[in-house]
Amino acid sequence: MDVSPYDALLFVSFGGPEKSEDVVPFLENVTRGRGIPRERLVEVGQHYFDRGGKSPINDQNRAFLAALRGDLAEHGIDLPVYWGNRNWDPYLSDTVAQMRADGIERAAVFATSAYSSYSSCRQYRENLFEACDKSGGVEGAPVLDKLRRYYNHPGFVAPVVDGVLASLEDLPEDVRDGARILFVTHSIPTSMNDNAGPEGNAYVAQHLDVAAVIADEVAQRRGVTHEWDLVYCSRSGAPHIPWLEPDVNDHLEELAGKAPEDGGGSAVVMCPVGFVSDHMEVVYDLDTEAMATAERLGIEARRSPTAGEDPRFVATVRDLLLERAAAERGEAAERRTVGDLGPGPDRCPAGCCFNQRSQLPTLSGEDSPQYSG
Ligand SMILES: CC1=C(CCC(=O)O)c2cc3nc(cc4[nH]c(cc5[nH]c(cc1n2)c(C)c5CCC(=O)O)c(CCC(=O)O)c4C)C(CCC(=O)O)=C3C
Ligand SMILES: [Fe+2]
Known part of the structure; x- marks a missing residue:
């Protein structure tokens, strides 16, 4: 299976606390500069404390990653899979630092968020920029290609x-x-x-x-x-x-x-x-x-159940990876979708999911500094 130009897959998620002591620092990470009322934070914190301080999300991501690695191996795709979160360990900037140390040059990025909006798409692209920036500068960082939205895959x-x-x-x-x-x-x-x-x-x-x-x-x-x-x-x-x-x-x-x-x-x-x-x-x-x-x-x-670790959803990541790899090689790629809206673009147009209050630099958009060279 030809996955060139990629030498890695980066799995990006939200992150969540693992134990009671994590809850407040996690919420501080999530809400940095966002003006969420204190009462709401206490309320949401309580939902975590009620469950021993543990969010279900990290274990779900671990299980998904295990299934994904299995799926890729089964299909003859020998690609390292990295995992980094927006708000909790393993933090995206640490993961990107590791990718640099491992000599990764270009990775396809799968985010656990299927739809378009600032919170569900653009903010992850800001996080990618920040992770590259923090780990030694965007120049020389692995090129990060966020895979297209997949709610209609x-x-x-x-x-x-x-x-x-x-x-x-x-x-x-x-x-x-x-x-x-x-x-x-x-x-x-x-x-x-x-x-x-x-x-x-x-x-x-x-x-x-x-x-x-x-x-x-x-x-x-x-x-x-x-x-x-x-x-x-x-x-x-x-x-x-x-x-x-x-x-x-x-x-x-x-x-x-x-x-x-x-x-x-x-x-x-x-x-x-x-x-x-x-x-x-x-x-x-x-x-x-x-x-x-x-x-x-x-x-x-x-x-009703979420897609979770269903093998068809796991295989969706492989499909999006192969589709994008072919497209980046300049080959025709089949873009599977259902419904009326069709596939989104591989690279988000400038200003896509813009947020007045944020305006941080992003990767994986048409205006990404990684694509201008
Ligand atoms: C669209 C969307 C997704 C889906 C896309 C995606 O998956 O990314 C999502 C996912 C998630 N949101 C999560 C947790 C939280 N989100 C918060 C706050 C907010 N979410 C927002 C939107 C979204 N959020 C928004 C507009 C805010 C207001 C503040 C801001 O503009 O940022 C807050 C602060 C308290 C509160 O305000 O409720 C928490 C704790 C967790 C982890 C859950 C777990 O532990 O299992 C996950 C997967
Ligand atoms: Fe949220």
């Missing part, structure tokens, strides 16, 4: 569809066919969505596109059409700043107050399509909080 979507079908089967038969699918993602400020992607609104548009694909596939496989909505969780920030709505809990309240013929219902499947694995947002905001809301309202609810 069939290998990400297929396990999510299977998960929704399994959750529907798990509902009591008398409410199953009338169940609504609530596609859930992380809320972001509406201004962040306004600037998402090169033209704005990409975060919402991408979620709506993939939700429609999943709902169609479920309808075809079951022979029953399920109504669906896109809803949000994990709102943060100051109360006067608008974030994407409705919140999943508010939406459940609204459904409970409606007659079945008006879309009210007694059963839902919550599909956390915005998350690639069972992050804290999924295990707390959905499994704990939203489940309790549903129970209080008498709504039968199931939370």
